[in-house]
Amino acid sequence: MTFEPTIIAFLCNWCSYAGADLAGVSRFSYPTSIRAIRVMCSGRVDPALVLEAFINGADGVFVMGCHLGDCHYLIGNFYAQRKIKMLKKLIALTGLEPERLRLEWVSASEGARFAELVKDFTNQMKALGPSPVAGEKPDPNILENLLAAKAAVEDFRLRVLVGREGEMVDEGNVYGEKVSQEEFDEIMDEAIAAEYIRNKMYIMLKKVPQSVKELSKRLNIDPRNVLRHIVILRQRGMVAMAKVEGTTPLWAALEVGGR
Amino acid sequence: MAQQKEKPRVGVFVCHCGINIGGFVNVPQVVRYARTLPNVVHAEENIYTCSAEGIASIKEAIKEHDLNRVVVASCTPRTHEPLFRGACADAGLNPYLFELANIREHCSWVHMREPDKATEKAKDLVRMAVARVSLLEPQEEPEIDVMPTALVIGGGISGMTSALCLAGQGFKVYLVERKPELGGMLKKIYRLYPTGEEASRVIGDYVNAVMGHKNIVVLTSANIKDVKGYIGNFEVTVLKEGEEIKLKIGTIIVATGAIEFKPVGLYGYGRYDRVLTQVELEEILKGGKSAIDKRFFKLQRVVMIQCVGSREERPPRAYCSRICCMVAIKNAMIIKEWYPDSDVYVVYQDMQTYGKEYEEYHRRAREAGIRFVSYTKGSPPEVTALPNGRLKVVVYHALLGIRRELDCDLVVLSTPLIPYEDAKELSKMLKVPLGQDGFFFEAHVKLRPIDFATDGIYVCGTAHSPKDVGESVSQALGVASRAAIPMAVKRLRAEAITSVVDESLCSGCGTCIRICPYGAIQKDERGIAKVIEVMCKGCGTCGASCPERAISMRHFKDEQIIAQIHAILRRVAA
């Protein structure tokens, strides 16, 4: 049997959901791969929701919103765009193909475009094959990476950076200085990488206490960097020294409160 | 109210929609499947769930099976949610404990050739809806007061008509016109078809009526600078001669009109003085016969060319401009009346003399000696200059099959009405859309032709699409009814789907305040974010961006969406 991808589509109520409705009214056929979740605005699509979908084995996630400038809520789709940009970078670190996440703009009058996009994305996913975390035996490593990524986007730092990007780049920061897009992207990339690794380390330490050296080997990063992340995780109250084996301290994850 | 969460008891109603769904999706199978889903205590099929019978059976089932959640699997929530929510409310169930599974637009109609897969998808969609509805919570719609004051943007015939009718109903009206005088497009027009009265006289009467009405405040040379707020409570900033005027407005009417397309480069327009557009001709006609004589000496032959720059292959000007055929007939007859010996030709593709009167109007023109020459899109006429300054039009008469060469004194091009360039800016300020053609785009082409999707904002006249005076007046009166409804009722129910801040999680970082385009989030005295509910439109961007994840969206909570994701991906096993 040929592979039929499962694609989760987040459609904004005003444009893309209406576009999907119009595809129906106009009887434009497209593959049955897609399952739509209606949200009021593409800006509502929390990055954690996208990762939740991948973690649970979605072959693709399609986010659709109004064309830029047409957002029913004026600017929600710009925020969607920034979130997806960040997410794609983050997903690339997990070993999952970032092409599995796609953002497109579809207006209420673009029924044909909606159908075409679904066809196109479905074909793209068919070519890519099933998600490595879909099905009975998900790739444990990528799954763990995705969990780390999800934890990263649930945390303050990436969220605040994404939330403030427009303000920093377009309007200027609190000192009235504008940060250039390149400069901001650099900060963002660094933060994405760091937050991802920290959360990954946290998950690893949750399973079994480990030393800096072990972590460095398994994550393939410099021990000095590992230690730096450990320091920050300790400050956040996420890890603590569990015991010392010989001269090597082993670090363990702490239960973190809240949600 | 600290009510204990009761166990969900979900009823599922699967609609055949005649054969729209039932013809492609195996509805009985979906119903049987629905019965196996967690929390589902009742499932049935209906031929039309939206019929009185269907509605009655929902209400009955709510009572009989003690349902506290309802799922209808039928069509799009964008049209039918209110109806089904109403049914729930009638049966005493909070209307927000309802979910639609769209198995028609998103399933049967797009997977007609794959009925088995369509059926499987329909089951998935029902499973998603059941998972979601089980987690939904009751919501209340806050009530808002409506300011009984209307703002009419545009002082042409449409805007003035709306203003007069609303004022006549007792509402206060602000009429904002960017030009120094009221009157709009009709100020350029000589006579009106088919009745023949002089536009200037009519406009004069209207302007007097508007200026003299105690309920109407006219602001000319004024532009809309900013629009804030929502239905019933708009705050509009008008810029009049450097001065900012702040208005509190209940409803807004867009009557900004359209302009004539200038066909630069087509048929010698812009190159030859004797090539004019219809509006340019009218402006000369307003000066009487002497103005024509002065400009062209005498008119022996005039050729009018229809569909210049309209009915093109592609948008934005793929449309027919609706009025040009009658405009050409009108002006052709005026010229014929003034110069009885002249030949007046109308070179056309299809005469759009629709309706009750225009066919007769066309007939009268033929009887008056106006000559109609048909051309096809593939072989348009050609206009060249003659050495003596006159023009030559070469046209292949498609119905007679002959080539005609017409020396003439004047070529008049019938060009379409096109939207104003800056309609875009207004559309952004008002948060209402424009269509492919650049005209304002209504809420629904068939049944909400003069409403916008955004409550409290309406459109009429040529801002909506090309139309003649009578049609513009009809629409203008129409919006005077649509806008009057909330203003007469005075109190409206507002959006229930708003965001909520969990105070215990908010760190006061202010990201949400920056993000909200409606200014609906403010900091309270403790520095904690607070949502002003009637201003919140419920987009949810604040929640999806909140660094502390302290904001949740009513009716679109994370766990509700996650339930849908899980329902899709974890199949039934979970």
Place this chain on the structure above:
Amino acid sequence: MGEKASVLVIGGGIAGIQASLDLAGRGFQVYLLEESPTIGGRMAQLDKTFPTMDCSICILAPKMMECYRHPNIKLLTYCELKEVKGIVGDFNVKVLQKPRYVDEVKCTGCGVCAEHCPIEVPNEFDMALGIRKAIYMPMPQAVPRCMTIDKENCIKCGLCAKVCRAGAVDLQQQPKEMDLNVGAIIIATGFDQYDPREIVEYGYKRYENVLTALEFERWICASGPVGGHLIRPADGIIPKRIAFIQCVGSRGLKFGSPFCSSVCCMYATKEALIIKMHAPDVQVYIFYNELRAFGKGFQEFVNRARNEYEVKYIRGRPGEIKEDPKKSLTIWYDDTFTREIKSLTDVDLVVLCPALIPREGNKRLAEIIGVELDEYGFFKVKHPLFAPVDTTIPGVFVCGYCQSPKDIPDSVAQASAAAARAAEMLAQVRR
């Protein structure tokens, strides 16, 4: 304000529905009078609407239900206007409620009675192409959802009363007169279809495979007489070639009416697309004189039909249709571009697009109310440009097709216009 001002709306089609909802929405008491057993009008009979291809009943049904549910709207279905006296602000109206022989309150519309009724009658709602019983509901989405016994065909066997568990059948029901006092009246009686039998050359009612457009709407509609299957009426064969003929009895001086019905080019295009969506291989021809696609998005719609769906538009007026022994049709026509007499053979189905004309009943209505009709039978307005909904009598307004030919959105906008004028006038007389 003391008691609620009230308005009588005559005609339960989309125009009447919209006018009623607008007025009721702002607090007026509305009486919506409809001659037939259900509101919905012509729009309810249509399969889809142009240019969005919305399913007609799908978008209309919620509005019908809204009328039914609205606390300020009293539906007077199966009623006739008998008398109007008085002036604006104070019209005294007599309405006759025709007996349904079914109690509107008790009837649940379950339809068991119709199942048992032995008398079969052509269903007017399906343009007489389908069958109903002597006790019937015109369509599944009927509002109110109540059965009606058509007395003319009923043989009074009483079976319906026996099987009705709700005890709703009341064969003794009598006509009931009602007196209403209203401040304003809105007329929205819609249109009729010109009967093309007069044009014998087209063979309507002689050739079984010649239908009118409204008949075709029912024929192709999923809830219609043949469940929306695209088949020939004569023999149930699947057609390969279908032709539409425009301007049947319109724009002509010889037959029918001189005016243009405004909507035929577009609904023919729509019906052509419906055919193409049912069966992409069917060849569809539209014979037209002038292609009138003047509304918002219409030309784009025609372009799509022509380019994407390969609907063939032929400029020409058919002179005659001939039927062959296999019930297929040959259309002889005058191709106005090539100036030749040509024929299109093996046509399985011909759809005539007849003039849509003002209703015959307008004359009686005009007499009762005292308003004027124009030479065609449309309700006359005070000024076609500046008072497009005011009739010749103050306080009486008109909207929709019965004022002049127009499509659904124009009817809806004009219905709101009539509502606005009624409200404006009542605001003034009550002051």
